Amino acid sequence: MAKVSFLGLGVMGFPMAGHLAAKGHEVTVYNRSPARAEAWVARHPGRLATTPRAATEGAEFVMACVGNDDDLAQVCRGPDGAFAGMSPGALFVDHTTVSATITRKLGAEAAALGLGFVDAPVSGGQAGAENGQLSIMCGGLPEDYARAEPVLASYARICRRIGDLGAGQLAKMMNQICIAGLMQGLSEALAFGQKAGLDGEKVVEVISQGAAGSWQMVNRHKTMLRDEFDFGFAVDCMRKDLGICLATADEIGARLPVTALVDQFYKDVQLMGGGRNDTSSLIRRLR
Template sequence: MQREVGMANVAFLGMGVMGAPMAGHLAAAGHAVTVFNRTAAKAESWVADHKGKAATTPREAALGCEIVMACVGNDDDLRGVCLGDDGAFAGMTEGSLFIDHTTVSAEVTRELAAAAVEKGIAWVDAPVSGGQAGAENGQLVIMCGGAQEDYDRAEPVMAAFAKLSQRMGDVGAGQLTKMVNQICIAGLMQGLSEAMNFAQKAGLDGEAVVDVIQGGAAGSWQMVNRHKTMLAGEYEHGFAVDWMRKDLAICLAEAENVGASLPGTALIDQYYKDVQAMGGGRWDTSSLMARLKKLSD
């Protein structure tokens, strides 16, 4: 079957809770998608649901693809899928494009972008915000770093799962913007946790409180989407504390590099460490409220 004009051969590396639905949107949009996952069963399951192909190595996935995308775990995972004899770079051709949706350090982004350029491969760092629900609904916000011409190639393909994408500057700017995003979320989550815990302790109807204040200056996405589960003490969903601590470590390290002070972020990172000690490493980031309830009960 002939592909529609504008469609691409795309490899997607990483079939986690974010990557699998993102790749699914690409396939639904008409792109020819080959997937890779370290646990092969996840890639095979994706193929069963979306057609396309599964590859046994990143290199195999990248062969013949104009664009390779990745959404993996951390800096080392990203290096692992890019470099080496079985890495994606080994299978990519000159003039192809690598788009990284992983949240990683600006350091590894610049390192791998430089390695890509040596092989004639273009690079766009493109971390996302919106969580699992955003990935599943094709409503992610994407913050990008890279040359304008490379972003212009990436944007129409990313549109399959994006509510908004924007180029923030040269390579690394996307990751720096994602750090700003995570710093904001950490502060919002702590403030919302304190507020909801206070409302309950004061004998207020938390739902009624949110109904009143969410339309004013205190309103936020976190308030609208997390207050019900927080009031119910339910945290088995959403963006895991373990991943948030990984992201905040990146933020704190980069703050040292650029000379920025993040005292609140550093403190909240330790609060998340307390949540991990409570057994909540896989709980949603809104579980800061569980820590407060434990302290006040």
């Protein structure tokens, strides 16, 4: 069992840190809003710290799951940052969905301090985090990944090293590109079926077993048909992720015409007041 710190206790980080504690790891948590950390230690064995530095002192592994590039940089850098508390040889594992650029910058800073760094964004949503069934795509040195993998198994359904530092984030961008297209297609199909007077659940029961089937179809069609969206992965977060995808596409010369279009559709949902709704709320703009 390892001495582990977990930084960021949102809808994903809270249960992920809980799985680490349940597996017997010695866990210290930090959250920018102290109430979340207090709620976590009330439910799980472990302790809380008031700064990232205090949380990471003496830790073998430091996991982070925060909001964006700026949040990650803030939690890592500075006199109260995670890097200041970590000892040489410790390993930082970042579960935040961020740009490959900030990943490589922070990875270089970590290496200069004698620290390991693995980018390890996740897919599977809140349910995957709560059930310990996340897909984790990683980038980093093979030896750093090998050290992290047994710990990541605490909440992983599958965990793979994709390549060097930043490769995990690039793989997560591919994941979000796929979801954007799938969700738009599912929204159009369900809205079409409703206009045609069909029973959407009956149709999905059939087509989900064929070539059109997807995780989104199986897990989101019922709530989409009922117009329920107060859960899951927020539209605001999806737009942040798609912004990273589109910026990276410009950098590498890739073309993402459908992704760019769906990003604007999600902007419509935001303008409708649905920024905190699940990404499946894309269907709202078709009704």
